[in-house]
Amino acid sequence: MPVVWTIEEKCKRCYSCIRECPAKAIKVEHGQAKVIESRCLGCGHCVNVCSQGAKAVLQGTGHVSSLLEQYDTVAMLAPSFPAAFKEWAPEQIIGAVRACGFSQVVEVAFGADLINKAYYRMVNDKDECGDFVEKPIIASSCPALSNYIEKYVPELIPHLAPIVSPMVAMGRVVRKFYGPDVKVVFIGPCSAKKVEYMDAEVIDAVDEVLTFAELEELWSQKKIDPTVVDDSEFDPPRAYLGRVYPISGGLLRSAGLPADLMNSDMIITEGKTRVLNLVESLKNDQVDAKMVDILFCEGCINGPYMDHDVNYFTRTQKVVKYTDKGRLNSDYQSWRKAIEECADVNVYRRFHPEHVALNEPTESQIRDILGRIDKFEPSDELNCGACGYETCRDYARAVYQGLAESDMCLPYLIEKKERMQRQLQDSLDALAETQEQLIQHEKMASIGQLAAGVAHEVNNPLGAIMLYAHLVKKRLQENDPNLDDVKFIMDEAKRCQTIVSGLLNFSRQGQLKLVKQNITNLIEKTIKAIRQQPQFHNIDIRSFVKEDLPPVVLDGDQLYQVFLNLAINAAEAMPHGGTLTIRAEIKNNRLHIYFEDTGVGIAKENLSKLFTPFFTTKQIGKGTGLGLAIAYGIIKMHKGNIQVVQSELGAGTTFLIDLPILTHEPGDSNGRLTK
Secondary structure (H helix, E strand, C coil): CCCEEECHHHCCCCCHHHHHCCCCCEEEECCEEEECCCCCCCCCHHHHHCCCCCEEECCCHHHHHHHHHHCCEEEEECCCHHHCCCCCCHHHHHHHHHHCCCCEEEECHHHHHHHHHHHHHHHCCCCCCCCCCCCCEECCCCHHHHHHHHHHCHHHHHHECCECCHHHHHHHHHHHHHCCCCEEEEEECCCCHHHHCCCCCCCCCCCEEEEHHHHHHHHHHCCCCCCCCCCCCCCCCCCCHHHHCCCCCHHHHHHCCCCCCCCCCEEEEECHHHHHHHHHHHHCCCCCCCEEEEECCCCHHHCCCCCCCCCHHHHHHHHHHHHHHHHHHCCHHHHHHHHHHCCCCCCECCCCCCCCCCCCCCHHHHHHHHHHCCCCCHHHCCCCCCCCCCCHHHHHHHHHCCCCCCCCCHHHHHHHHHHHHHHHHHHHHHHHHHHHHHHHHHHHHHHHHHHHHHHHHHHHHHHHHHHHHHHHHHHCCCCCCCHHHHHHHHHHHHHHHHHHHHHHHHHCCCCCCCEEECHHHHHHHHHHHHHCCHHHCCEEEEEEECCCCCCEEECHHHHHHHHHHHHHHHHHCCCCCEEEEEEEEEECCEEEEEEEECCCCCCHHHHCCCCCCCCCCCCCCCCCCCHHHHHHHHHHHCCCEEEEEEEECCCEEEEEEEEEEECCCCCCCCCCEEC
16 A cells, blocks of 8 residues: 555645655646655655645554554654654653553664664674675665665665664564564654555564654544643663754764764765755765765654644754753663663664666657647746746656656646637637628628619609609790709709619629639729829829739629729818828738728727718718628628728728639639638
């Protein structure tokens, strides 16, 4: 059963555990950060950093309760215990542990004292184990470090001191002092001890491991209050300087080895980052020392199950004070005697490679994975660490090795989301435009039907009015006072005829005579026609038409009508003169034709009404409001668009006609619309 695992429903994809795990033993599956048992060191770093409580550690309280009911069970307290609970004194803690029903309560610090002799002899080339250990010697008391070397740097095993940890040494001492049948429970700050005690090399020493958090749970189950139980002392054998083991450099200090900063023979380091850097240096044979004392935590007093509400320095002080008090009050001779009595306790062990290295990707594979998250150049690699990996390349390596998923890059996901939002907005805008065009098309169709009916009904009586008005005019003398009235009737009737003609033109939209046309010739024809009209005499007409425009299939007569309408509107917008510019070009495989004037411009509130039938800003009698509506219909029949792309009051307006390029006439078997 794994020592550490993920409670999936609590995992929130923060990837803090990946960032903190020294062994990269976290695999992300479907967004859940799962612990890989074969790679896990049991160090508990992921437990510490998970704010959601999504990491669980193997519980031992149930097993301990069962042992207490059936056997004589001895509790062993780790040397860090004085700093484990800010509210209680060491004697209260010992008394509360004893109140749980343990037959004896002993201190693991004596086991530290016992192995110190082995370290001292090994550093001084007196190896009682019989094995040659390469220098520098790596202290093996930290199970997380030993696990790391066995799994990830097995080439350093020859440097690893073949000495058991204080926990294992004390477990064997307990069986010597209190009998081989007693059960032994270690209580401390380290979840990696739960991995260590099940190691086949040392499985004889300890029966269960509890963290300090589990000890509190046991107290809660048994309704034990450390403040009201009797204070107590440890059962023998009692420790000496081994009590400083949980402090950085405690091993060297208690073993009588030089721990001076100026002594290059001894190196002391702690904390995940520094430890990994030192291990890398050892791997590359860059360390010249006799011994290195390494702790994955910043001392055992900073283990994952210490009370982190108490600051590091206060914890250190508590351990130092307890050590000093015990040293002053201890019987040194009794301690020496106990050490000598335990001379036959085996404090040696072997370490075995459990290499779990993963395949490494090639450079091209790394670049390919990075390319999937839009990181094509080194400058694209932010190395922000949001995915839990220190660099983008480390993340790509993890993806290749199956440890990470391709959607863990936060900056990429944000950019992807923003891109999708933009695309969605573009789609919504396009949909809105399409709906607007559909509404406009249906409106035009309805108005067209109405216009056709009205035009036919009005045309006949209008013709009669014109006929009889003309007859009346012929009968009147030139000086007849009624002649002006008749002329007014005839002018108004002609205006009605113009409106009816526009209505008929509007109603006839839907029929195109598509033939291949030269758009340049059509524009030149328009310019030639408008130059002859009086309203263009003070207007500068300019034409910019690309020479490479291909012939386009369209209805030349109707498009000519659109061009004339736009040109005349432009002239009317420049009553005091100006410039009309006509441009034509191919853009994105579409034909774009621009009519740009320098006239009065169009008010913003009128832009949406321009192509509505009968809408006009001209004076009564000056326009029908059908010109742009007819132009709109003609362009739509060509499957194109007409719109105002720019207009500013007092500065002019630009109309754009956007047409598809139809290169084959209808009926041609190869006919197609170029998109």
